[in-house]
Amino acid sequence: MSETALQEISDQLVRYLKHVMPEASGFEVSDLARIHGGASRETYRLKLSYAMEGRERVRGLILRRDPVGSLIDTDRRLEFTAYAGFHGSKVPVPAALFIEEDLKWMERPFFIMERIDGCDVASPFQPSPYEAFGPRMGAQFFSILGSIAAQDVEATGLRELVEVPSLETCWDKELSHWEKIIDDDELEPQPIARAAIRYLRRNPPPPAQRLSVVHGDYRTGNFLYDSEGTIKGILDWEMVHLGDPMEDFGWATNPLWAHGTPEKVGGMCSLEEAIRSWEEASGLKFDKQAYDWWLIFNCVKGLGIWISSSKEYADGENHDPVLALAGWICTSAHNKILVELLKDREG
């Protein structure tokens, strides 16, 4: 990204902040840089200096701007509402500060949130990034997931923004959603995904124990942790919705996110330890039948994501190379995992 383009964003930001923070003055943006933060939105980090109530202040911020061509998407508001809804709870998230959908400020909708400094994010392809912290990090990770499941849905403000399924229809809503994405976006036949979808429909899970907030992409690589191994921020709430909390548990424990250590879920702890932490925080009981269904479902969901990424790249809608790389590596990995999960049940 050119210096000119960054300067333009900086100028636009200052104009916007003057508008939404009339009580402050002397705005100055520094260290503005684009960072990798998911392929669906442009993400920038920056430092903002300003004066307010007679004091000079400096604040680290994150700007998330919609990419070209997604002006009618509504999920930016969903993501922003999720951050706002969980801020201050047991689920660590950065503070959501401003959301703006008027195109006059930055040509595209955007939102601004607090930056959490001094932390790392592991790449899903990194071998054993959490090894030094042992199962303690796994306990935190699954305890936070349990807290998401325990959160009062009404208090988050999400109910007004999303379709609300019944306890009996959570699974069908999600399966139909991802099946349609595969229908629409597949560039080649997907016999393994199709077999899995038919299996899931023939063997539905028990009803959800509770209607919960489902993060939608709760996995290793989507959280910030400090040098002590403390999780400081859960990120990437773009796919947040209401549904069965086992959906997130099945995604978080998917072998794809095990960093090459399949005996440890998320490359952090045993499945038993994960269940213990999650049950304690959620107040729910782990149900093996439901889990098995959601584990298979999440491989189909993963395939939906990778197939969709591949199409987006192939169509030229988005040139981010990570879309193609994910399309190659993750599609093959999820196909392999699905075969392992299904061949003995179905053959």
Place this chain on the structure above:
Amino acid sequence: MKPDLGHALATEAMTLIGEISPLVAGSYREGSINTIGAMLLMASIEQERAAENAVSAITDMAALFKEAAPVVQGGLSERLSVAAAREIESYLVSSLAAHRDDMQRLLIELQTLAEDQGAEGLSLRKRIWEVLAREADRNIMALG
């Protein structure tokens, strides 16, 4: 063609990751350059095996269809026989991929039918999953 395409792609991938990427360390470009490097590494592996993998998949499904044709009814039986006997027309990767795609559409149809047959379709279902397992193994792509 020398140097080998795979060797050249892998060499340039390492240049991107090892030499060019550090020049823009900490920036958005660093992540993109590393990803492009990884894509080149993948491409170096895939260009070597793509034709063989497609031929193996086609051959595997053709053998399955030949076995299955006599035990299924009607039009599907005939289409399975035709697909099993279809010859490979070209070894261009795009042509092989199109051939494999046609076979896989038929495989989906066959598997759906076998699932509807209950106990009667068990052995066919087992055979299909063996084919799918080999296909998943062949296509696995991993960094490192």
